[in-house]
Amino acid sequence: MTVPVDITDPRIAKAYAHPLRIHILGMLDDRVASPSEIATELSAPLTHVSYHVRQLASLGLIKLVRTTPRRGAVEHHYTAQIRPKITDDAWGRTPEIVKKNLVTGWVEQVGAHVAAGAAEGGFDREEAHMTRSAMMLDEKGWKAISRELGRTLERIEKLGAEASARVKKKPDSGFRATSVIMHFEGPSSSAGLPEDAGIRRHRRRRAKTTA
Numbered sequence: 001m002t003v004p005v006d007i008t009d010p011r012i013a014k015a016y017a018h019p020l021r022i023h024i025l026g027m028l029d030d031r032v033a034s035p036s037e038i039a040t041e042l043s044a045p046l047t048h049v050s051y052h053v054r055q056l057a058s059l060g061l062i063k064l065v066r067t068t069p070r071r072g073a074v075e076h077h078y079t080a081q082i083r084p085k086i087t088d089d090a091w092g093r094t095p096e097i098v099k100k101n102l103v104t105g106w107v108e109q110v111g112a113h114v115a116a117g118a119a120e121g122g123f124d125r126e127e128a129h130m131t132r133s134a135m136m137l138d139e140k141g142w143k144a145i146s147r148e149l150g151r152t153l154e155r156i157e158k159l160g161a162e163a164s165a166r167v168k169k170k171p172d173s174g175f176r177a178t179s180v181i182m183h184f185e186g187p188s189s190s191a192g193l194p195e196d197a198g199i200r201r202h203r204r205r206r207a208k209t210t211a
Contacts, residue, residue, distance in 0.1 A: 011059045012082075016098050020044065021052050022105030025061060028080040032065050036075060053078060088146070110180055117178060142185075149183050156181075 015021050020042075027038055039049040053076075056062045061082045068075045091099070117123070123130065137145070156179050167174035 011061060012098075015056055015059055015061055016101050016105075018052065019101055019105045019108075020048065021056060022101060023109055024049065024052055024056060025080055026105070026109045028062055028078055029083060030080075032077050032079045034068075034075045034077045113178060114180070122178075145183055149181050153181060 015025065023042055024038055027033060027041065033041075035050040035053045036046060038044075038053070039046040042049065053062070057064065057078065061080065062078045063081045064076055065079050066077050068077065086094075094102075122128070135141075160179075163174075
């Protein structure tokens with residue numbers, strides 16, 4: 001299980017100073033993988049990925065899980081051991097360069113994850129969910145929605161932990177699922193959709209995503 005830390009931790013700021021490290025941390029958040037596997041999935045040079053993996057390991061953000069002999073060499077497999085916890089106060093104190101790298105990395109990662117899931121039929125399940133709501137807010141409304149999403153996230157993580165415990169007892173019952181929550185200012189236009197658009201689609205199969 002990963003350990004939550006405040007995003008203002010100097011190790012996190014250093015790790016998130018490079019977009020590739022953000023992708024690597026995201027990939028290792030709930031799985032085990034080697035630099036070679038990560039490089040293949042990201043279509044990135046293995047030398048670059050290996051370097052950043054070593055940097056993340058030296059910062060204590062990922063840990064070595066096992067080694068595997070591969071054609072005369074040894075392949076190292078890692079997983080994340082820290083999941084940054086971002087409070088409103090911590091985000092406000094986060095350096096702008098770290099914010100930009102974080103947002104860019106997260107958006108790219110989420111976009112790729114959603115696209116891959118959709119291509120595999122991830123939204124086919126009846127209870128799958130996708131929402132886009134554009135609203136005109138004031139400060140009171142903005143903060144109220146932020147608090148509501150925070151409570152929702154806490155509930156989702158609790159339900160996920162309970163499900164993981166059940167899957168450990170009965171591995172064949174488990175499948176991978178994703179929930180994404182976003183709340184942000186703008187854009188000034190609604191990307192060609194009506195300003196009051198609320199798009200909801202429910203389909204069948206494996207992933208559940210909220211955006």
